[in-house]
Amino acid sequence: MSKIFPPPAPPVPPPHPPPMGLIAELTHRCPLQCPYCSNPLALDPVASELPSEVWLRVIDEAAAMGVLQIHFTGGEPLARRDLAGLVYRAAKGGIYTNIITSGVTLDDRAMAALKDAGIDHIQLSFQDIDPTENDRIGGYKGAFAKKRAAADRIRGAGLPLTLNFVIQRHNAGRVAEMLAFAELLQAERVEIAHVQYYGWGLKNRAALLPTRAQLEDSTNVVEAARERLRGKMVIDYVVPDYHAARPKSCMGGWAQRFINISPAGKALPCHAAESLPGFDFPNVRDVSLAQVWESEAFRRYRGTGWMPEPCRSCDRRELDWGGCRCQAFAILGDAGLTDPACELSPQHYLMAEAAAESAAPAPAFVYRRLGVLVS
Amino acid sequence: MPSALSEAESAAVPRFGAGMKLRFDQVRDAWVVLGPERLFLPDEHAVEVLKLVDGTRSVAAIAATLAEKFAAPAAAIEADIWPMLQDLSARGAVRL
Numbered sequence: 224m225s226k227i228f229p230p231p232a233p234p235v236p237p238p239h240p241p242p243m244g245l246i247a248e249l250t251h252r253c254p255l256q257c258p259y260c261s262n263p264l265a266l267d268p269v270a271s272e273l274p275s276e277v278w279l280r281v282i283d284e285a286a287a288m289g290v291l292q293i294h295f296t297g298g299e300p301l302a303r304r305d306l307a308g309l310v311y312r313a314a315k316g317g318i319y320t321n322i323i324t325s326g327v328t329l330d331d332r333a334m335a336a337l338k339d340a341g342i343d344h345i346q347l348s349f350q351d352i353d354p355t356e357n358d359r360i361g362g363y364k365g366a367f368a369k370k371r372a373a374a375d376r377i378r379g380a381g382l383p384l385t386l387n388f389v390i391q392r393h394n395a396g397r398v399a400e401m402l403a404f405a406e407l408l409q410a411e412r413v414e415i416a417h418v419q420y421y422g423w424g425l426k427n428r429a430a431l432l433p434t435r436a437q438l439e440d441s442t443n444v445v446e447a448a449r450e451r452l453r454g455k456m457v458i459d460y461v462v463p464d465y466h467a468a469r470p471k472s473c474m475g476g477w478a479q480r481f482i483n484i485s486p487a488g489k490a491l492p493c494h495a496a497e498s499l500p501g502f503d504f505p506n507v508r509d510v511s512l513a514q515v516w517e518s519e520a521f522r523r524y525r526g527t528g529w530m531p532e533p534c535r536s537c538d539r540r541e542l543d544w545g546g547c548r549c550q551a552f553a554i555l556g557d558a559g560l561t562d563p564a565c566e567l568s569p570q571h572y573l574m575a576e577a578a579a580e581s582a583a584p585a586p587a588f589v590y591r592r593l594g595v596l597v598s
Numbered sequence: 599m600p601s602a603l604s605e606a607e608s609a610a611v612p613r614f615g616a617g618m619k620l621r622f623d624q625v626r627d628a629w630v631v632l633g634p635e636r637l638f639l640p641d642e643h644a645v646e647v648l649k650l651v652d653g654t655r656s657v658a659a660i661a662a663t664l665a666e667k668f669a670a671p672a673a674a675i676e677a678d679i680w681p682m683l684q685d686l687s688a689r690g691a692v693r694l
Binding site: 240241243287288289291292294317319321343344346382383385411412453454457459 | 615616617619621623624625626630632633634635636637684687688689690693694
């Protein structure tokens with residue numbers, strides 16, 4: 224009997240809804256050397272970068288899958304000579320196109336090429352509102368003036384403008400000036416984004432992490448400005464979770480909404496996941512984006528089935544998705560544990576101890592450079 | 599019962615925020631609003647309103663069109679869509 228009627232197959236889970244966004248890290252090359260760069264400590268060398276034809280195929284697959292937005296980033300995405308061509312292909316496929324740039328190489332020619340290609344939006348990063356400090360943090364003399372000129376070019380091209388300010392202990396007291404600057408430039412949107420402590424940021428944590436009082440000051444400034452500028456300028460605010468009681472919903476949950484492709488073609492649920500051991504992340508040179516989305520690496524921490532306690536029975540489990548897997552690994556050495564940023568984590572005290580370091584004098588930066596020894 | 603709109607509110611002309619696009623997504627079989635590093639999945643009521651946002655129609659004109667389409671009193675529709683438009687405005691999707 225059992226040979227004729229095999230036992231019923233286990234139910235196949237329904238396919239996960241398609242990704243909303245594709246983060247295309249085109250290159251790790253960058254003229255700036257910010258000590259909190261979100262790139263991994265081990266940067267991809269230029270020789271390993273995906274060729275244009277692979278990116279074009281990935282973009283076509285993304286459009287077919289239902290990806291709604293593509294974020295061209297890096298490193299500095301303008302370092303890729305084929306950027307405008309990639310933007311054109313994505314825009315043609317109906318994908319909303321965004322570039323995240325330092326702006327220092329956004330000259331008239333680059334701006335015109337991107338505009339012609341159909342770029343929808345550009346996010347321009349600043350390291351500080353104080354030009355000298357801006358240039359010191361980025362390790363690039365004259366960067367502030369070039370960024371200011373880039374902002375005018377973006378406006379001149381008739382594109383919506385987002386300014387991104389990265390906040391850390393040296394500039395946390397200048398958030399009001401940053402917002403005033405964004406208002407002056409009539410930016411539609413500004414990101415006041417505290418450093419996230421992974422990779423280079425984690426390496427430089429003692430030099431960057433603000434005190435709780437600094438964080439609270441910046442939060443108050445942002446909340447007052449949001450009230451004042453409602454309907455005029457959108458302010459997105461990102462906090463460092465070292466002073467938090469609950470973790471962030473990192474990437475909207477592991478492999479729930481995004482695919483991130485590294486310069487060398489590795490497909491990751493977020494830009495920091497490359498640091499996690501024990502994963503065989505697929506490479507878009509070998510597999511399609513649809514295969515990436517259903518790969519073991521993407522399914523491993525998707526949803527709630529993987530969760531240990533205290534997440535498993537927590538009523539916030541589908542709000543924060545257990546927090547950040549990379550932070551659990553970075554602090555606890557196990558990506559499958561509750562994010563220690565959560566006060567319900569038995570290891571939450573490790574975050575509090577690190578936060579206490581923020582009261583000590585700041586050490587010098589370790590600048591982000593290709594070829595820096597990884598220790 | 600939501601209160602009636604002021605004259606200025608009825609005369610307001612909503613338009614999409616800079617960089618905001620209303621698009622039909624074939625894969626999800628749904629309308630989406632795409633914008634600078636954000637997206638919205640509007641419900642069916644919001645979709646009906648957003649399809650009429652063109653930078654020339656006033657709130658009153660949008661309500662009148664919907665009143666005809668759904669055979670409902672325009673004043674009630676105005677009162678319904680105003681808080682929706684204000685919410686979309688706070689998120690940067692539309693400007694009022």
